[in-house]
Amino acid sequence: MFSKKNLAFILVLVFALVAVVGCGGGEKAGNEATDETITIKVGHVLAPDHPYTLGLNKFAELVAAKTDDKVKVEVFHSSQLGNERDMIEGLQLGTQEMALVSTAPLSGFTSKFFVFDLPFIFEDYEGAYKVLDGKIGQDVLASLNDQGIMGLCFWENGFRHVTNSKHDVKTPADLDGLKIRLMENPIHMDTFKTMGADPTPMAFGELFTALQQKTVDGQENPVPIIWTSKFYEVQEHMSLTGHFYAAAPLLISKQFYDGLAPDIQKAIQEAANEARDYERDLLAQQNEEFIGKLKDAGTNIIEVDKSTFKEAVKPVYEKYESEIGKDLIDAVLEAQK
Helix, strand or coil: CCCHHHHHHHHHHHHHHHHHHHHHHHHCCCCCCCCCCEEEEEECCCCCCCHHHHHHHHHHHHHHHHCCCCEEEEEECCCCCCCHHHHHHHHHHCCCCEEECCCHHHHHCCHHHHHHHCCCCCCCHHHHHHHHCCHHHHHHHHCCHHHCEEEEEEEEEEECEEEECCCCCCCHHHHCCCEEEECCCHHHHHHHHHCCCEEEECCHHHHHHHHHCCCCCEEEECHHHHHHCCHHHCCCEEECCCCCEEEEEEEEEHHHHHCCCHHHHHHHHHHHHHHHHHHHHHHHHHHHHHHHHHHHCCCEEECCCHHHHHHHCHHHHHHHHHHHCHHHHHHHHHHCC
16 A cells, blocks of 8 residues: 555656656647658659659659658659649648649639740740749749748649641641640630630540540640550640640648748758759650650651741730730740840
8 A cells, every 4th residue: 555655756756747748749849840750742643654753753762861761752643632723722721742733723823824834935945944943933933822832843744745636737727626635724725726726624634535535636745744644545646836835833832831840841942953853854855765656656746837836826925915914924035045
């Protein structure tokens, strides 16, 4: 049996331990003070062998190395976390940590992204990098901050080309009447309407079946997507129009990012930039490699005179100049010189 004196002593010890634990728990509030592994889920809508996936795998390796395994990045491809708009809204709500998306759906959150959707706004890859990695690109990314989203940097999906199951497209006139699937973006839609096509917005996850069932005649995407998504199985003709350049912002939830310790934030930003360069190199290699594979698979690859397409889409610039701002359009063009 315990004496009253011993029992009192034990109670004092218990209360002291509770007080110590309570104080320690207060110091661990927030991501920056916990010793537990931080998990980041990052999603995209493309195939598991697309440069998006390979680049994000590299990003995961870099983050783990730079944080001594304090942060674990899990990569979800093929719309496993939803379509692009779903994921962007998840970032806003703080229910998803990161996403790699196209610029098209972001124009619904900030109009500054519209400038990158203009047809033929970029002459080549070098010009695109000058703009996106420079002040203009960083200012456009920063316009997402008040939407609860942070843009880390621009990755890429490359220049987009037209495929279809009907006939060769060599000039804008050849698009007349073709039902072409596009992302739900007003500039993209107006560009193809201006050239006489019948643009049809559709989620990417539905596209292959729609092409297979002839619900739409064609689509437009960069070479790696056309190959890795096996569109060549249902599309015979591919025209190297390069009408849009597909920048790919790597985004993170601002709510999540703001809760991280500064050293973790720094590691994530550095890893994003390094993995961006890796992903761009991969895409350049795949562009060349997959053109050859598409030819071998029986796709008719058509070189076009881009000047005829550029002339045809001038009305698109006139329509959106006031909304985007002529100064911004001119700045993007000037920065590439």
